[in-house]
Amino acid sequence: MRTHVVLPGDLVAAIDHLVGKRGRSSFLKQAAWEEVKRQRLLRLLESPEPIWKVEDHPELGDGAGAWIEGMRAEDEKLDRQRNGR
16 A cells, blocks of 8 residues: 655655665655554553463463472473483
């Protein structure tokens, strides 16, 4: 889809300096997508709904500390196996 967007001349000049006139559309498309993602994330973070649900993470049933210790122990075990110890 084509659209018409009005930008200040100094902004267009700065974009052109970075990517050239032929890279302008691609640059603006990428910048717009990044801003859309950022705005969506901000809305998600401002939402009163919890983002993270305990029931979705049964591996943390004994607490995050226990899970981390288990992951570290598993890493150490793999390291020992790789090193022949």
